[in-house]
Amino acid sequence: MTKPMSVPAKTRQIVKKHGNNKSAMIAVLQDIQEAFNYLPKEALKAAAKQMNVPMSRVYEAATFYTAFSLKPRGKHVVKICKGTACHVRGAAILQDRFETTLGIKPGETTKDGNFSLETVNCVGACALGPVVVINTDYHGQVTINKVDKIIKKINEEGAKP
Amino acid sequence: MIENPDTQARQILDNLTLYYGPKKKFVAICAGTGCRASGSVQVKEAFEAEFKKQNMDVDVLATGCLGFCEKGPMVIIHPDKYFYEHVKVEDVPEIISKTIAKGEVISRLLYRHPDTQKALFREDDLPFYKKQHRVVFGRNGMIDPSRIEDYFAIDGYQALAKVLGEMTPDAVISEVKKAGLRGRGGGGFHAAVKWEGVRKAHGDPKYVIANGDEGDPGAYMDRSLMEGNPHSVIEGMIIGAYAVGAHEGYIYVRNEYPLAVEHLTMAIEAAREKGLLGKNILGTDFSFDIHINKGAGAFVCGESSALFASIEGRAGEPRAKYVHAVEKGLYDKPTVLNNVETWANVPLIINKGADWYASIGTEGSKGTKIFSLVGKINNTGLIEVPMGTTLYEIIYDMGGGIPNGRKFKAVQTGGPSGGCIPERLLDIPVDFDKLYEVGSMMGSGGMIVMDDTSCMVDVARYFLEFLKEESCGKCVPCREGIRRMSDILEDICAGHGREGDIDILERMGAAIADGSLCALGGSAPNPVLSTIRYFRDEYEAHIRDHRCPAGVCKALITYSINTEKCTGCGVCLKACAVNAITGEKKKAHIIDSEKCTRCGACIQSCKFNAIQVK
Numbered sequence: 120m121t122k123p124m125s126v127p128a129k130t131r132q133i134v135k136k137h138g139n140n141k142s143a144m145i146a147v148l149q150d151i152q153e154a155f156n157y158l159p160k161e162a163l164k165a166a167a168k169q170m171n172v173p174m175s176r177v178y179e180a181a182t183f184y185t186a187f188s189l190k191p192r193g194k195h196v197v198k199i200c201k202g203t204a205c206h207v208r209g210a211a212i213l214q215d216r217f218e219t220t221l222g223i224k225p226g227e228t229t230k231d232g233n234f235s236l237e238t239v240n241c242v243g244a245c246a247l248g249p250v251v252v253i254n255t256d257y258h259g260q261v262t263i264n265k266v267d268k269i270i271k272k273i274n275e276e277g278a279k280p
Numbered sequence: 281m282i283e284n285p286d287t288q289a290r291q292i293l294d295n296l297t298l299y300y301g302p303k304k305k306f307v308a309i310c311a312g313t314g315c316r317a318s319g320s321v322q323v324k325e326a327f328e329a330e331f332k333k334q335n336m337d338v339d340v341l342a343t344g345c346l347g348f349c350e351k352g353p354m355v356i357i358h359p360d361k362y363f364y365e366h367v368k369v370e371d372v373p374e375i376i377s378k379t380i381a382k383g384e385v386i387s388r389l390l391y392r393h394p395d396t397q398k399a400l401f402r403e404d405d406l407p408f409y410k411k412q413h414r415v416v417f418g419r420n421g422m423i424d425p426s427r428i429e430d431y432f433a434i435d436g437y438q439a440l441a442k443v444l445g446e447m448t449p450d451a452v453i454s455e456v457k458k459a460g461l462r463g464r465g466g467g468g469f470h471a472a473v474k475w476e477g478v479r480k481a482h483g484d485p486k487y488v489i490a491n492g493d494e495g496d497p498g499a500y501m502d503r504s505l506m507e508g509n510p511h512s513v514i515e516g517m518i519i520g521a522y523a524v525g526a527h528e529g530y531i532y533v534r535n536e537y538p539l540a541v542e543h544l545t546m547a548i549e550a551a552r553e554k555g556l557l558g559k560n561i562l563g564t565d566f567s568f569d570i571h572i573n574k575g576a577g578a579f580v581c582g583e584s585s586a587l588f589a590s591i592e593g594r595a596g597e598p599r600a601k602y603v604h605a606v607e608k609g610l611y612d613k614p615t616v617l618n619n620v621e622t623w624a625n626v627p628l629i630i631n632k633g634a635d636w637y638a639s640i641g642t643e644g645s646k647g648t649k650i651f652s653l654v655g656k657i658n659n660t661g662l663i664e665v666p667m668g669t670t671l672y673e674i675i676y677d678m679g680g681g682i683p684n685g686r687k688f689k690a691v692q693t694g695g696p697s698g699g700c701i702p703e704r705l706l707d708i709p710v711d712f713d714k715l716y717e718v719g720s721m722m723g724s725g726g727m728i729v730m731d732d733t734s735c736m737v738d739v740a741r742y743f744l745e746f747l748k749e750e751s752c753g754k755c756v757p758c759r760e761g762i763r764r765m766s767d768i769l770e771d772i773c774a775g776h777g778r779e780g781d782i783d784i785l786e787r788m789g790a791a792i793a794d795g796s797l798c799a800l801g802g803s804a805p806n807p808v809l810s811t812i813r814y815f816r817d818e819y820e821a822h823i824r825d826h827r828c829p830a831g832v833c834k835a836l837i838t839y840s841i842n843t844e845k846c847t848g849c850g851v852c853l854k855a856c857a858v859n860a861i862t863g864e865k866k867k868a869h870i871i872d873s874e875k876c877t878r879c880g881a882c883i884q885s886c887k888f889n890a891i892q893v894k
Contacts, residue, residue, distance in 0.1 A: 144593030145576050149535075176594075183595035183752075184576030186535045202497035203692060203728045204654035206742050212880040219857055240579060240746065242536050243500035245654040245726075246314050246349030246661050255538070257317035263881040264855050 127165035129154055134169040141170045144180050148187055157188045193228040193235035195273055197221070198252040202241030205248040209263075213249050214238065216266045233274070305338050305380065308356040308421060309367075312345025312504055313539055314661075315352035319368070323353045326372040338380060341430075344420030344508015347662040348408055351391065356403060356421070363403045364389035394658060394680055408659045411677050413640065416624050417501070417650050417664040420508035425543045428550035431511040437556055439630035443519050444564045447630075449479060452523040456626065458634035460646035465491055465582070465619030466697065466723045467799070468645070468712035471626075474616050477606030478524040481614035486526040488517055489610065489617045492533040492540065493587060495579040496695025497746065499726030501650035501662055502620040506533065506540035509624065510547035514570060516623030518561065519630060521568045524616055529570040531620075532587055535577050544572055579696070579750035583798045584609070584617050586752065597752045598798035619724065621650060641667035645711035653679050655728040656686065668709040671701065675729060686731040689830075690814070694723030696743045696750075697803030699810025700736060719810040721803070735832035736815040737822050741769040743807035751800065758801030761792040765808060773833040777823035782812055831893035834878045838894055843868035845890035852882035852891065 124132070133150045137143035147170070151162045158181050167174045181187050199205075199214050218224055221234050228235040244250045247259025251269070258269060309315075309324045320342075327340045346354055351365035357379050364375065367389060378384040390399040391406055400406055403421075412418075423430035431437070443452055457472035478486055490513055494502040505513060517529050533541050548570050551557040559567045578596045580586045586596035588610045609615025625647060629637045638646050645667035651674065654660050658680035665674060671691060675681065682688050690700040699720035701708075708714050712722050730739065744766040753759045765788050768781055789805030796802050812819060821827045828836040841852075841861075846868040853861045853869060860876040863869030871882070871891075883891045 140593075142591070142593040145590060146574065149574060149576065179595045180593070184578050185749075186575075186577035201746075203695075203726065203739075203742070204498045204652075204660075206497075207655045207728060207730055207734050207739070209880060209884075215877070215879050216857070216881065239536060239577070240495065240750075241497035241500075243494065243503040243534075244314050244317055244349075245498050245500055245652055247317055248654065250317075257313070259314075259317050262884045263879065264885050 126155065126159050126161040130162040130165040131169050134166055139170060141172050141176075144170070144172075144177070145184070148177075148181055148184075152187060157191045160189075191228065191232075194233050195254055196235045196237060198237045198239045198242070199225075200240075200242045200244070200248070200250040200252065201238045202243075202245060202248070202250075204245035205241075205250055208248045210249045213251070213261060213263060213266070216263045217251075220266055220270055234270075304359060306341055306358045307338060307380070308341045308343050308358060310344075310346040310352060310354040310421070311342035312349065312352075312420075312508055313500075314345065314349030315354060316539075318352040318366075320353035322369050323355065323367050323372065326369045327376070330372055330376050334376065336376070336380075341424050342426075343423060344425045345504035345662065346403075346421045347414075347417060347504075347664075348406070348659065349661040350659065351661075361402045361404070363391060363401065363406065365391050407680060408661065408663070408678055411665070411669075411673060412663050413648050413666050414664045415628060415640075415648055416512070416621070417505070417508075417662065419512065420504065423509065425508050425510055426546050428511060428547065428554060431509070435631060436511055436627075437515055439627035440515050440518055440556065441562060442630055443522055444562055444566060449523045449525065452519060452630070453479065455634045456523075456629055459629045459637040460634075460641075461622065461625055461629060461637070462645060462712060463619055464621035464625070464649065464722075464724065466496075466694070466721065468722055471618055471622055474606055474618070475520060475524050477604070478526070478614045478616045481607050483607070483612075483614045485528055485613055486524055487610045487613060487615040488521045488524065488526045488529040489587070489591075489615060490517055490529070490531040490620050490623050491582060491584075491587060491617055492531055492537070492620045493575050493582040494534055494537075494620070494724055495582040496697075496724050496726045498654055498692070498728045499652050499695060499724045501652055501725050503534075503537050503540055504662055505620050505624050505650075506531075506537065507543050510540075510544045511551065512624040512627060513544075513620050514547055514551055514557070516626035517570060518557065518568055519626050520616060520618070520623065522566055524614075526616070527568050529568065530573050530591055530610070531570060532573045532575060532581070532591060535575045541572060541574060548572070578752075579746075580752045580798070580800050583800060586798070587617065588615070595752070597754050598800070600797050621724075642709060642711045644713050649710070649722070649725055651710075651725045651727050653727050653729070655692075656682055656731040656734065657729040658683050665710075667711045670707050670709055672706040674710065674727065675706065679729065682729070682731045686733060688729070689732050689734055690730045690736065690739075692720075692728040692730065692739065692807075693726065694721035694803075694806070695726050696747050697721060697799060697806055698723050698726075699806045700730070700739065700814060701810075702814040719806070719813055721806070733830050733832070735773075735828055735830035736811040736818045737769065737772055737828075738830075738832045740808045740811045741766070741773050744769055744804070747800065747804045751804075755796045755798075755801055757792045757795030758804060761788055761795075762801075762804055764788060765792070765805070769808070772819065772822045773828075774835045775822070775826045775833075777819075779823065781823060782816065782819050785809075786812060837878060838873050839871050839876050839878055839882065840873070840892050840894065841869050841871055842890045842892050845888045847888055847890075849887075851885045851887070855881040855885035857881060 167177045225238045251258045355364045355367045461471045462468045581590045581596040586598045590596040650664045748766045751758045848866040860872045
C-alpha cells in the first residue's frame with residue numbers, strides 16, 4: 120500500500136497536471152476541492168508557489184466562486200436548489216425544514232461532520248422542482264414531510280458497514 | 281480545397297442510415313438529467329438485461345432529453361412510437377412481452393389527456409408536443425448522445441462537410457446573416473455581425489467560445505442540448521471557427537452540469553478520432569480544436585467579459601466594453617462568444633438553407649426557440665416553438681394550463697434580467713423585440729409560470745436577493761444599490777413597508793441600470809420594475825394594508841384550520857415540527873398562531889384542504 124500523499128504534494132501534482140499554468144486556476148482549485156472535499160490553506164499556498172502567482176490571486180479566485188469552500192465540508196453535502204421554478208414551488212419553506220432538521224444554516228456543517236447544507240442557484244432540473252441534490256443524487260418534488268425521511272435514510276445507509 | 285472532403289462522414293453515414301430506419305424495432309429511453317433523477321438509467325438497464333435473458337435482438341437507446349421531464353422516465357417503443365410515461369423497472373417485462381413481442385399497448389402507461397382522460401398512444405398525439413416545431417431539440421430523441429455514429433445517422437457533420445468542401449468563410453457568414461440567426465443567450469445580438477467583426481478584426485489567434493454557463497434560474501435548455509446532442513454544438517462551433525478564422529475554441533460549462541461535461545468530453549474525443557476536430561479537419565488545411573472549461577458557480581460569468589476572465593483563471597469580473605469582444609475578447613484577442621443553443625442552430629442553417637430558416641419565425645426574430653416551461657404549470661418541460669408563438673399557446677395549449685384549478689397570474693421570462701408578464705398580455709407573440717417592449721426579455725428562454733398563490737413582491741424580493749449575492753461588486757450602483765433595493769423589499773414583505781417605498785424603488789432602479797458596467801447591473805432592477813408596473817396593487821396591499829394577497833409573505837399571514845373541512849385525522853399534528861397544532865382524534869384541530877412558524881408542512885400534509893391562509 121502506498122502512503123497517502125501530503126496536501127502540498129498532492130497539490131503540486133494537480134498543478135503540474137494542468138501544466139503549471141495560471142490560466143488553469145479554476146480547474147486546479149476544482150481538482151483540489153475534489154481531492155480534499157474543500158480547499159485547505161496548505162493547498163492554496165502550495166498552488167500559489169507552484170503556479171508562481173501571489174497568494175492573493177489564488178485567494179481571490181477561491182473566494183469569488185461559490186462552488187469553492189475554505190472550510191471542510193460534511194460527508195454528505197445537501198444542496199437545495201433555489202432556482203425560480205423551485206422557489207415558486209416552495210424551496211424556501213423546504214430550506215427552513217432542512218435547517219431545523221439538521222440544525223445548521225447554509226454554509227455550515229453538522230458537528231458530527233455528517234452533513235453540510237448549501238444552496239445552489241439552479242441545478243437545471245426545473246421540471247422536478249423543488250429539487251434537492253444530495254451528493255450526486257437528485258431528489259425531485261421534495262415535500263416538507265419527506266425531509267426527515269431522506270435524512271434518516273442517509274443516516275441509516277451511512278451506518279451500514 | 282480538396283476533392284472529396286466529406287467522404288469519411290458520408291461513408292459512415294451510409295453504413296448507418298438504416299440503423300434506426302422506419303421499420304427498425306428499438307426502445308428509446310430518455311436519459312436526460314430529469315429522467316435520470318426519476319430512475320431512467322435503471323429502466324434502461326432492466327430492458328438490456330431482459331433482452332439479453334430472452335435472447336432478443338432489440339436495441340436500447342438512451343437518448344438525450346425529450347423535453348417532457350415531468351413524465352419521466354419516458355420510454356418510446358419504435359417503430360410504432362408508442363409513448364409510455366413514468367415507466368418503472370417492474371414494468372419492463374410486461375412491455376417486452378406485450379408491446380415489443382406482440383405490438384399490444386399497455387393502457388396504464390399511456391399518457392391521458394387531462395381534460396378528456398382519453399389515452400393517447402404516440403408522442404406526436406400529445407398536446408404538449410403537437411404544436412411544437414422541434415427542429416433543434418427534437419433530434420435529441422433520435423440519438424444516444426454518447427455515440428458519434430448516431431449523430432452521423434441524423435445527417436451529423438454533413439453541414440461541416442459542405443462548408444469545408446464548398447463554401448468560403450464569407451459565404452458561411454452571409455448564409456448565417458441571411459438566415460437572421462440571433463443570439464439565444466439573452467441579448468439577441470445578430471450572430472453573423474459578431475462573426476463578421478471577428479473575421480475582419482486584427483489579431484491572432486482568434487477564438488470561438490460556446491457559452492454554456494446557463495445561469496438564469498429556471499432555464500435548462502442549454503444543459504439539455506449539451507447533454508442530449510453535444511455534437512450539434514460542436515459542429516456549429518467548428519463551422520463558426522472556419523468562418524471567422526479561429527483555431528481554438530472553448531466551451532464554458534456550468535459547474536452544476538456534470539453530465540453535460542461528461543457528454544461533451546466524449547463527443548470531443550470521438551470527433552477528434554474521426555478527424556472532425558484537430559489538425560486538417562476532414563483532410564482540408566483547416567485545423568481547430570475545443571477545450572472544456574468548467575465554471576465554479578458564479579452567475580456573472582455568463583456575461584462575456586466575466587466569462588473570459590474566468591477562462592483566463594481569474595475572478596469573473598466584467599470590464600467596460602468600450603472595445604468589444606470581437607476586437608479584444610479572450611486574452612485580448614478577437615473572440616466570438618455565442619450561446620450553446622445558437623451554435624446548435626448553425627448546422628441546421630447550413631444543411632437546410634438560410635431561406636428555409638428565415639421562413640420560420642417573425643420579422644425580426646427568425647427560427648425557433650427552446651423554452652423551459654416551469655413553475656405552476658401542468659406540463660412542465662422543455663418546448664421548442666417558432667418565434668412569434670403567443671404566450672397563450674405556450675402556456676395553455678402546450679403547457680396545459682395551471683394545475684389544481686388555480687388562476688394564472690404571471691409568467692416570468694428572462695431570468696433575473698427579465699420581468700413578469702401579466703395575464704392581459706398573454707396574446708403577445710414571443711420574440712426578442714416584443715418581450716423587451718413589455719418590460720421583460722427573452723433571456724436564455726426560461727418561462728416560470730406563476731399562479732394566484734405566488735406573491736409578486738416576494739418574487740421581486742427573491743430576484744434581488746439572488747442578484748445581491750451574484751453582483752461581482754465592481755460597480756458601486758450595482759453592489760450597493762441592489763442591496764438597498766433588496767432591504768426595502770425585505771421590509772415590505774416583513775410588513776414594515778412605508779409610503780413612498782415604491783417611488784424609491786423606481787428611482788433607484790433607474791440609477792442602477794444607468795450606473796452599472798455590465799448587463800447584470802443594467803438589467804437587475806427589471807424584476808422589480810416590471811412587477812411594480814403590472815402588479816402595483818400587490819405592493820400597495822403589503823405596504824398599506826399589511827396584507828399579502830397571495831398568502832406567501834410569512835409576517836403578513838396567519839394559518840388556521842377550517843373546522844368544517846377538518847376530519848381530525850391528526851396527520852398535520854404529526855407533520856408540525858413546532859407542536860403548534862393540537863386537537864383530539866376525529867375532532868377539528870386548532871393552530872396556535874403564536875407557536876406557528878408558517879412553514880407549510882401542515883398544508884402539504886392535509887388531504888382535505890382544511891388549512892387556510894389569510
